[in-house]
Amino acid sequence: AGLCARWVANIGPRAHAAALLLTFLIAATLVVPADRATSRYADFYRVVDKSLLGAAAAIESDGSSGAVAVRKDRRGWPVGWWFEALLDRPVIVGSDPQWLAFPTEREHARLAEALFDGGLDAETFQHRAIASGVDYLVVAKWDWIGWERWVNAPGFPIEEIYDDDRILVLRVT
Numbered sequence: 001a002g003l004c005a006r007w008v009a010n011i012g013p014r015a016h017a018a019a020l021l022l023t024f025l026i027a028a029t030l031v032v033p034a035d036r037a038t039s040r041y042a043d044f045y046r047v048v049d050k051s052l053l054g055a056a057a058a059i060e061s062d063g064s065s066g067a068v069a070v071r072k073d074r075r076g077w078p079v080g081w082w083f084e085a086l087l088d089r090p091v092i093v094g095s096d097p098q099w100l101a102f103p104t105e106r107e108h109a110r111l112a113e114a115l116f117d118g119g120l121d122a123e124t125f126q127h128r129a130i131a132s133g134v135d136y137l138v139v140a141k142w143d144w145i146g147w148e149r150w151v152n153a154p155g156f157p158i159e160e161i162y163d164d165d166r167i168l169v170l171r172v173t
Contacts, residue, residue: 048082051166056086058162058169059136066135066172067092071116072109074143080112083138092134118146125150126157129172136161137170 011019059068067090070080076096084091093105094112111132116139120128129135137158139147147168150156162169 051164052079052082053086054164055138055162055167055169056083059083059087059089059138062136062161062171064135064171065089067133068136068138069112069115069129069132069134070094070138071112071140071144072096073140078105078109079140080138090133092132116144116146118144118149122153122156126172129157135172137172139168139170141166141168 007019068080068083068087069092070083072094073079076099078093078095078099080091080093080095084093092108092112092115094116095105095109097106097109100106100109115125115128115132115134115137117125129137137147141147141163147170150158150170151160157173158170159173160168161171
């Protein structure tokens with residue numbers, strides 16, 4: 001853009017008008033794709049809201065220093081990255097593999113998927129959580145309702161510590 005502006009400044013008045021018109025047409029052509037891209041980014045970054053901040057604060061104030069496993073959201077996005085930024089503890093981030101680049105991230109996503117297996121019995125779940133050092137589980141409450149079975153199962157080793165009807169935080173007991 002800088003080189004183009006310098007070139008436009010050095011040309012005659014007729015060429016100057018043509019260059020400005022061409023610049024305007026290019027900008028107008030890019031408005032629609034740029035608007036779509038901006039909308040997608042806004043949806044991605046809008047994840048951080050009062051609910052997410054409240055969930056992070058509940059974990060920090062609870063007292064345990066164990067890891068946090070965060071389930072991917074309904075779009076497969078690694079929303080646990082926000083918890084990594086907000087918490088001073090290890091976070092195991094669930095995600096669709098398409099969003100991940102590093103082997104450690106992919107391993108964490110597999111581990112999160114294994115922990116959030118709604119079909120696990122209480123003993124297997126507790127063993128997996130202890131083996132991975134996970135003390136807390138975070139889930140977008142209505143993206144994955146497997147938590148209902150856990151909460152309603154007598155003796156299942158979890159306890160609710162935060163529930164604002166959007167995000168649910170469970171402590172492994």
